[in-house]
Amino acid sequence: MVMQKNKHNETIKAEAKNLNFFYADGTQALKGVTLPIYENKITALIGPSGCGKSTFLRSFNRMHDLYPGNKYEGEIILYPDNTNILSKKVDPIEVRMRISMVFQKPNPFPKSIFENVAYGLRVRGESNKRVLDDKVEEALKGASLWNEVKDRLEDLAFNLSGGQQQRLCIARALATDPEIMLFDEPTSALDPIATVNIEELMSELKKKLSILIVTHNMQQAARISDYTAYMYLGELVEHDDTNKIFTNPSKKETEDYITGKFG
Amino acid sequence: MVKNKKQPAVIKDLESIRTMIRRHKRNDLIFAAVGMFVIASLTITLLVLFLDLILDGYPRFTLDFFTSYPSRKPEIAGILSAWVGSSLVLLVTFFVAVPLGIAAGVYLEEYAKKNWTSDIIEINVSNLAGVPSIIYGLLALGLFVYAFGLGQSILSAGLTLALLMLPIVIVSTREAIRAIPIHIREAAYAVGATKWQVVYDHVIQYSYGGILTGVIIGMARAIGETAPIITIGALTFIAFLPPTPVTVDPPFLNFEWLSSGFTVLPIQMFNWISRPQHAFHINAAATGAIIIILTALMNGAAIKLRYNIRKKIKW
Numbered sequence: 001m002v003m004q005k006n007k008h009n010e011t012i013k014a015e016a017k018n019l020n021f022f023y024a025d026g027t028q029a030l031k032g033v034t035l036p037i038y039e040n041k042i043t044a045l046i047g048p049s050g051c052g053k054s055t056f057l058r059s060f061n062r063m064h065d066l067y068p069g070n071k072y073e074g075e076i077i078l079y080p081d082n083t084n085i086l087s088k089k090v091d092p093i094e095v096r097m098r099i100s101m102v103f104q105k106p107n108p109f110p111k112s113i114f115e116n117v118a119y120g121l122r123v124r125g126e127s128n129k130r131v132l133d134d135k136v137e138e139a140l141k142g143a144s145l146w147n148e149v150k151d152r153l154e155d156l157a158f159n160l161s162g163g164q165q166q167r168l169c170i171a172r173a174l175a176t177d178p179e180i181m182l183f184d185e186p187t188s189a190l191d192p193i194a195t196v197n198i199e200e201l202m203s204e205l206k207k208k209l210s211i212l213i214v215t216h217n218m219q220q221a222a223r224i225s226d227y228t229a230y231m232y233l234g235e236l237v238e239h240d241d242t243n244k245i246f247t248n249p250s251k252k253e254t255e256d257y258i259t260g261k262f263g
Numbered sequence: 264m265v266k267n268k269k270q271p272a273v274i275k276d277l278e279s280i281r282t283m284i285r286r287h288k289r290n291d292l293i294f295a296a297v298g299m300f301v302i303a304s305l306t307i308t309l310l311v312l313f314l315d316l317i318l319d320g321y322p323r324f325t326l327d328f329f330t331s332y333p334s335r336k337p338e339i340a341g342i343l344s345a346w347v348g349s350s351l352v353l354l355v356t357f358f359v360a361v362p363l364g365i366a367a368g369v370y371l372e373e374y375a376k377k378n379w380t381s382d383i384i385e386i387n388v389s390n391l392a393g394v395p396s397i398i399y400g401l402l403a404l405g406l407f408v409y410a411f412g413l414g415q416s417i418l419s420a421g422l423t424l425a426l427l428m429l430p431i432v433i434v435s436t437r438e439a440i441r442a443i444p445i446h447i448r449e450a451a452y453a454v455g456a457t458k459w460q461v462v463y464d465h466v467i468q469y470s471y472g473g474i475l476t477g478v479i480i481g482m483a484r485a486i487g488e489t490a491p492i493i494t495i496g497a498l499t500f501i502a503f504l505p506p507t508p509v510t511v512d513p514p515f516l517n518f519e520w521l522s523s524g525f526t527v528l529p530i531q532m533f534n535w536i537s538r539p540q541h542a543f544h545i546n547a548a549a550t551g552a553i554i555i556i557l558t559a560l561m562n563g564a565a566i567k568l569r570y571n572i573r574k575k576i577k578w
Contacts, residue, residue, distance in 0.1 A: 061453060063452070066449070066452060068377075093455050093457060096452065096453055096454065096455040097455040100453060100454060101453040103446060103450065103453075105446060107444075107450045109447060109450065109465065110447075110469060110576045119451070119456075122464075123454055123455050123456045169450070172450075173453070
């Protein structure tokens with residue numbers, strides 16, 4: 001096993017290497033992106049709309065494979081086992097079993113709260129009621145939702161508020177013990193209080209796993225992330241410690257974007 | 264228009280805007296009036312027809328009417344063999360058309376690659392819903408009755424009506440599936456579900472309401488179909504019942520009824536109408552009213568079910 005480390009002696013969990021991505025209509029959405037994701041850290045992707053940050057994020061769980069004609073070039077290596085998760089030999093389902101995702105809009109299934117969280121386990125063949133109960137409780141606690149829903153686990157998920165629904169989706173993604181969690185603008189549909197809850201939750205979650213988040217909100221990136229990557233027109237412009245990016249970026253374009261001169 | 268040159272331009276524009284709005288509102292009104300007229304004339308026609316049947320058939324709405332076989336004497340003739348026949352034929356239709364239709368709809372929507380073959384299938388399926396039912400009757404006569412040797416049986420009739428109902432089930436299944444938002448699908452895939460798990464745990468579960476509506480509407484159409492059943496040679500005068508499907512002795516199920524001769528409600532009605540005696544026409548009117556009531560009940564159930572299921576699902 002090769003442990004990849006950076007200068008701060010932090011372990012690399014995954015690394016995109018020279019990643020190109022083409023949509024079915026031929027447009028190239030990613031151009032040679034190379035970016036490491038560190039273990040137990042939050043890496044934030046920022047950039048103007050259409051810069052490819054969501055496309056990049058969705059490459060990590062092979063979401064693009066659901067639609068015919070999309071094409072990847074390059075690699076995303078997952079450590080410590082050195083698996084190229086973009087390889088044709090790797091089943092996208094295997095990748096999604098290891099890397100889970102939380103979407104922009106809360107998207108619970110029209111099922112009970114319990115079934116929403118248990119679904120990932122059911123998909124993995126778990127049917128033991130006691131195991132399911134324990135795992136669901138653990139995941140709901142991990143998503144700081146347990147106290148609010150413990151007495152109504154059989155209620156429909158739609159009866160929860162927007163912020164609760166999003167935490168439910170986090171619990172659903174958490175129940176299967178993923179190695180990496182992907183967040184695609186998870187708070188853009190939520191009010192400020194729900195947003196704070198989710199942000200605190202992410203800081204808690206990174207103790208257990210690695211997080212990659214796309215955000216439109218630069219303050220959010222500055223508040224919660226350890227590393228920030230600025231993307232523009234499908235290219236990675238700059239990637240560094242969040243502090244460095246927001247106080248002393250090395251590229252002029254980055255500075256223009258974060259100071260609001262552009263974007 | 265502008266007599267006073269000092270009047271500001273804004274005021275003049277305001278006048279013309281108001282004239283324009285008035286004109287557009289008049290168009291609104293005209294359309295609403297035409298729509299009201301069309302709907303009212305349709306509803307009134309149906310109501311008058313229905314009331315006429317009820318008034319004509321009123322004397323025959325007795326229990327005896329439902330429990331008697333047809334007879335040469337109109338006052339003791341009933342629709343026992345017809346409603347039992349209709350029920351059994353619909354039973355076959357249901358068990359053939361529903362699984363096949365749902366499977367076909369799911370396959371076309373979820374699995375089939377989108378290319379010219381699937382386009383051709385799509386156009387064909389949509390067109391099948393509009394093919395005159397007599398054509399299905401001819402197909403069934405050649406295929407089920409003669410080629411497969413099923414004879415003029417309940418099975419043949421059920422399969423024939425299943426052909427008629429199939430496109431309705433397929434189309435409503437596909438529409439219900441298409442209504443499931445993409446982000447629900449992605450959520451299921453994102454936790455590691457396979458295609459079949461997504462289809463079985465989510466797609467089919469959430470499209471239940473739409474599929475059920477299609478099934479009931481299809482059944483309501485099938486119950487009134489006459490032409491294809493006559494084509495395959497249903498009998499018009501039947502004074503016996505097919506063997507019962509459920510028996511008291513093991514194995515409790517009996518499939519002899521499938522090959523039995525039969526008649527159905529619309530054929531019974533048709534038969535009575537073509538008799539010269541007025542008393543038979545009363546029977547026909549009563550049967551017609553019953554068919555309309557059955558159809559209305561089925562459509563009502565479809566609407567209620569859809570409403571109940573939709574209430575539970577909010578995207």
